[in-house]
Amino acid sequence: MKTRTFLFLQGPASPFFRLLANRLETTGARILRINFCLGDSLFWWPRKATFYRGRKAGWPAYLEKFARHHAVTDVVMLGDGRDYHAAAAEVAQAAGIRIHVVEHGYLRPDWLTVEPDGMSAHSRFPQAACEIRALAKDAPTVARGGLFRSSFLTYALYDLAYHIPNVLLGPILHPHYRTHGPVHPVVEYSGWIWKGLTAGHRRRQAEEAIAACIRMPDGSDSRFFLFPLQLAGDYQIIRHAPGGDLFHIVDATIASFAAHGPAGTRLLFKTHPIDNGLSRWPERIGKAAEKYGVADRIHVADGGDTDALIAKSVGVVTVNSTVGLTALALGRPVIALGSAIYDVEGLTSQAPLSAFWAAPPLPDAGLFDAFTRALAATTQVRGGFIGKAALDTGAKNVAERLMEEEERLPESFRKLRNAAVFRYARELLDI
Secondary structure, X not given: OOOOEEEEOOOOOOOHHHHHHHXXXXXXXXXXXXXXXXXXXXXXXXXXXXXXXXXXXXXXXXXXXXXXXXXXOEEEEEOOOOHHHXXXXXXXXXXXXXXXXXXXXXXXXXXXXXXXXXXXXXXXXXXXXXXXXXXXXXOOOOOOOOOOOOOHHHHHHHHHHHHHHHHHHHHXXXXXXXXXXXXXXXXXXXXXXXXXXXXXXXXXXXXXXXXXXXXXXXXXXXXXXXXXXXXXXXXXXXXXXXXXXXXXXXHHHHHHHHHHOOOOEEEEEEOOOOOOOOOOHHHHXXXXXXXXXXXXXXXXXXXXXXXXXXXXXXXXXXXXXXXXXXXXXXXXXEEEOOOOOOOOEOOEOOOXXXXXXXXXXXXXXXXXXXXXXXXXXXXXXXXXXXXXHHHHHHHHHHHXXXXXXXXXXXXXXXXXXXXXXXXXXXXXXXX
């Protein structure tokens, strides 16, 4: 059997890729790695790696030559949204090299995604109900609940360990590299420090906003829609949403709600749990609500129990967040404004956003069961990026999946890269 040669690119800010490489090596696979910054080196050490210090424009040609010289058979990377990774996916696909995109799981918690080619608009996972049911035919029931303890402190320390060397020594050692994040790490951390100092005030504000939204003046329950916000710099927004601009999408959603939301309904925006506060969502959304004349019907909460809010809502609006899957699991109507793996007829609304406000359709429970079983059987494994048990389990399960000779999603399901068509582009971008 031909030796598999795995080339690792950037991974999570944790030892996960190093542990995964160690696992693959025990099977006889050959391991290569290209680092782009000191942070990459930190979590790969003591394994050896090649350092790419060239300009971004020269990366595709460099990678093509590197892969050919080293007879690379597989590329492994965290997501396919970063510029280096998006280019690598195109180079690998053209060269017939297998692409393995590893990310946090579509299913939550304590699952990891392992997809060929890419995610969202680039995913091979089918979006026709008949194909989904065929994949689910012999798939087992999906186990619910978490397996591992998570630690935000560990996550934060890993993130600091990754970025501090880049900030201090990056301009000298890799001057052409730019972080994949939307802002400089120092700016990012300043936002977190401010959020930490104002945590109590924000919690009280969130409680007041939620109470004002879900209760009518007479004490009865209101009819409200929930929009769980994603991170504005998330590549699921940048590459897999109309216009790639969450601020514009939110503004257009408020305009649509103002024009078509039935009288008496409300719209609650909930900020992402790890939003750093720099997007200033309360101010932005407040100004948009005033502009469209619905300031009394729009609410923003920086906190709260997402699952509880979903259960009380009459429908969930999202771009492509995995919260959409949570809402479908709870039997709530969902509309996905961008490319989402679960945007399937029978699960999510396929009608215009303007129609969703008046008649949000309930998901087909049987199809959702088939969807989750098919998804788990083809793209998901148990594990995580933080914590010893999660890391060990995840490295073992991902390694086993990568070493499979037969792909679980056939090449016939492959989608063309950069050919996404967004159903709601005209409705959102024309506002």
